[in-house]
Amino acid sequence: MSDVPISGVRAADGSRNTPRGNSFADHPLVQLTLVRFREFVREPEALFWVFVFPILLAAGLGIAFRNRPAEVLNIAVVSPELAESLRQEKLLEVHPLELQAAEESLRTGKVALLAGPGANGAVVFHYDDTNPEGRAARLLADRAIQRAAGRADPVSTSDQLVREPGSRYIDFLIPGLLGMNLMGSAMWSIGFAIVDARRKKLLKRLVASPMPRQYYLLSFLLSRILLLVVEVAALVGFGALLFHVPVRGSLLDLAVLCVLGSLSFCALGLLLASRAKTIEAASGLMNVVMMPMWIASGVFFSSQRFPDVMQPFLKALPLTALIDALRASMLQGAHMAQMLPQVGIMIFWMVLCFGLALRLFRWR
Amino acid sequence: MPEVASQSALRIHRLRKAYKDVVAVDGLELEVHAGECFGLLGPNGAGKTTTVEICEGLTEPDSGEIEVLGRTWTSNASELRQRLGIQLQDTQLSEKLTVLETVRLFRSFFRQGEPAAQAIARVQLEEKQNSRVGELSGGQKQRLALACALVGDPDFLFLDEPTTGLDPQARHQLWELIEEFKRSGRTILLTTHYMDEAERLCDRVAIMDHGKVIALGTPRELIATHCTEQLVEFTAGNAAKSLDVPALRRISGVRDVRTENGAVLMQVSELHTAVPALLAELARQNVPLTELRTHSATLEDVFVTLTGRHLRDE
Numbered sequence: 001m002s003d004v005p006i007s008g009v010r011a012a013d014g015s016r017n018t019p020r021g022n023s024f025a026d027h028p029l030v031q032l033t034l035v036r037f038r039e040f041v042r043e044p045e046a047l048f049w050v051f052v053f054p055i056l057l058a059a060g061l062g063i064a065f066r067n068r069p070a071e072v073l074n075i076a077v078v079s080p081e082l083a084e085s086l087r088q089e090k091l092l093e094v095h096p097l098e099l100q101a102a103e104e105s106l107r108t109g110k111v112a113l114l115a116g117p118g119a120n121g122a123v124v125f126h127y128d129d130t131n132p133e134g135r136a137a138r139l140l141a142d143r144a145i146q147r148a149a150g151r152a153d154p155v156s157t158s159d160q161l162v163r164e165p166g167s168r169y170i171d172f173l174i175p176g177l178l179g180m181n182l183m184g185s186a187m188w189s190i191g192f193a194i195v196d197a198r199r200k201k202l203l204k205r206l207v208a209s210p211m212p213r214q215y216y217l218l219s220f221l222l223s224r225i226l227l228l229v230v231e232v233a234a235l236v237g238f239g240a241l242l243f244h245v246p247v248r249g250s251l252l253d254l255a256v257l258c259v260l261g262s263l264s265f266c267a268l269g270l271l272l273a274s275r276a277k278t279i280e281a282a283s284g285l286m287n288v289v290m291m292p293m294w295i296a297s298g299v300f301f302s303s304q305r306f307p308d309v310m311q312p313f314l315k316a317l318p319l320t321a322l323i324d325a326l327r328a329s330m331l332q333g334a335h336m337a338q339m340l341p342q343v344g345i346m347i348f349w350m351v352l353c354f355g356l357a358l359r360l361f362r363w364r
Numbered sequence: 365m366p367e368v369a370s371q372s373a374l375r376i377h378r379l380r381k382a383y384k385d386v387v388a389v390d391g392l393e394l395e396v397h398a399g400e401c402f403g404l405l406g407p408n409g410a411g412k413t414t415t416v417e418i419c420e421g422l423t424e425p426d427s428g429e430i431e432v433l434g435r436t437w438t439s440n441a442s443e444l445r446q447r448l449g450i451q452l453q454d455t456q457l458s459e460k461l462t463v464l465e466t467v468r469l470f471r472s473f474f475r476q477g478e479p480a481a482q483a484i485a486r487v488q489l490e491e492k493q494n495s496r497v498g499e500l501s502g503g504q505k506q507r508l509a510l511a512c513a514l515v516g517d518p519d520f521l522f523l524d525e526p527t528t529g530l531d532p533q534a535r536h537q538l539w540e541l542i543e544e545f546k547r548s549g550r551t552i553l554l555t556t557h558y559m560d561e562a563e564r565l566c567d568r569v570a571i572m573d574h575g576k577v578i579a580l581g582t583p584r585e586l587i588a589t590h591c592t593e594q595l596v597e598f599t600a601g602n603a604a605k606s607l608d609v610p611a612l613r614r615i616s617g618v619r620d621v622r623t624e625n626g627a628v629l630m631q632v633s634e635l636h637t638a639v640p641a642l643l644a645e646l647a648r649q650n651v652p653l654t655e656l657r658t659h660s661a662t663l664e665d666v667f668v669t670l671t672g673r674h675l676r677d678e
Binding site: 028030031034035038039042043197200207208209210 | 452
């Protein structure tokens with residue numbers, strides 16, 4: 001066919017030759033990224049979930065699990081002689097009671113342990129061995145009775161108390177929440193926006209225009225990384241200022257981990273959104289994928305609590321890798337070289353999910 | 365340009381596209397000349413949207429050839445995208461963006477075109493420039509969609525049912541904008557199932573049904589070819605006395621007689637002789653006339669004549 005432009009047909013039109021503005025702001029990638037920001041900032045609920053919610057959660061849990069001085073344990077005693085020797089132990093609050101009242105107190109949890117006389121001058125402890133307070137009370141009570149009866153400890157021991165920042169629950173919690181937040185915001189922001197645009201046929205309209213398609217996906221990653229700075233700074237800053245949660249590793253390592261983690265969750269979100277046509281279908285998929293990680297990846301408690309056979313699988317989850325690496329860096333000051341397994345797992349997920357997503361992605 | 369009339373903006377040859385169980389486009393042949401406004405008419409499911417989306421490079425045809433502005437999608441896709449203005453059926457633009465932000469976004473995709481504010485002025489949305497898209501009325505949203513299609517200064521504009529669902533005032537406003545674009549000499553392919561829209565805007569129309577073109581020409585030609593110019597519609601008779609329809613066919617100048625929902629539709633060549641003859645015949649049959657209307661044939665009548673169905677029935 002001839003290459004004669006059809007445009008010659010048209011009446012003279014002065015606007016024809018206005019080139020695209022050369023300014024930075026008129027680049028399609030910049031415009032697309034701006035759209036991402038505008039859509040995010042104009043959604044107050046999203047702002048709450050991404051910035052406010054994790055901080056409220058950290059504050060709530062930080063207060064609930066704050067470290068307190070060791071508490072005094074309540075125990076019930078039915079014989080006066082025993083009570084006398086048990087009172088030597090300062091960590092025990094001794095309540096001399098009638099047998100019936102003592103049993104009642106034990107059942108209702110008012111005391112952790114009941115000490116009663118057995119046959120031939122022996123002592124019988126009544127307690128629930130699944131209750132940590134009961135077990136602690138038994139050890140303390142036993143030690144007090146033995147010492148009162150004249151036992152001398154063959155080895156002398158002394159205590160050095162460790163209550164410094166870095167080993168408290170809040171120190172454990174902040175990197176966990178950070179990881180969870182990075183997962184949630186990456187997956188929801190990319191998944192929701194894409195499925196919504198597909199549902200509204202906006203994706204189809206965009207590919208009907210000369211928009212470079214890679215810019216569309218790239219704009220999500222760019223806006224995510226820029227928002228990440230605020231998100232991470234808010235949570236880590238909150239932890240550092242209010243609870244003195246340490247950041248012992250380098251900030252560069254922390255940044256690399258956050259970006260890497262976020263990108264692998266962006267990839268996962270993109271994969272889940274690659275075909276879904278409704279918001280319901282997409283959120284169902286997201287919850288199915290995220291739920292096991294919320295529970296098993298060690299956000300609120302260590303993933304080590306799960307059985308050994310599960311450990312290799314849990315370690316392979318992207319959220320476990322991210323949180324483990326964040327804890328190692330923030331709390332133990334680990335270097336990048338020590339976190340290579342976790343970094344490798346995140347890169348693996350990122351490459352796998354992006355690869356699959358780009359293969360499966362439907363614009364309409 | 366001397367050879368304007370011979371240049372074609374779109375050529376479709378033996379185009380075919382089938383979905384799982386339906387053949388949407390079935391061996392379609394079509395040519396759209398540069399500079400004309402071409403209408404693709406037909407009921408829902410006739411294959412209009414599929415055809416348009418293949419022309420827009422959004423859908424892969426199963427077979428057939430297609431050339432847009434002398435180029436093919438297989439070899440010149442990115443160049444073609446720069447030169448087409450596209451408005452799709454029921455696209456919802458992002459509600460949280462403003463009108464200006466939306467047009468600016470689309471402007472950024474094109475190498476050339478007018479500034480966003482100018483495209484907005486062209487569709488008379490200047491006052492809404494800083495309003496969120498979610499706050500616009502249906503007509504304003506359609507005008508915004510048109511601005512997004514026009515901002516790249518296209519050579520070829522695709523409009524898929526641009527006025528569906530709009531109130532009459534909004535439709536007229538949109539028609540004026542489309543006519544203005546027409547005057548600049550560029551090509552338009554428009555689908556619609558509103559006959560008045562096609563008659564007003566289109567230089568030529570193709571009527572599609574079941575994935576094929578069943579009639580092609582200017583609106584006037586189609587009406588003249590497939591319908592006589594005038595239609596007489598009346599209701600007569602009652603339960604006691606029914607009408608002798610075959611007798612009506614014998615009246616001179618009557619081309620066709622049809623009954624529809626109790627009314628009778630006659631195509632006649634000349635109203636001034638046919639109507640007195642009809643009244644005389646009814647008097648002879650002694651059937652009372654209860655209603656009488658006459659109107660000039662429209663594309664709707666052409667479609668009914670060709671298919672026996674109404675365009676908007678299904």
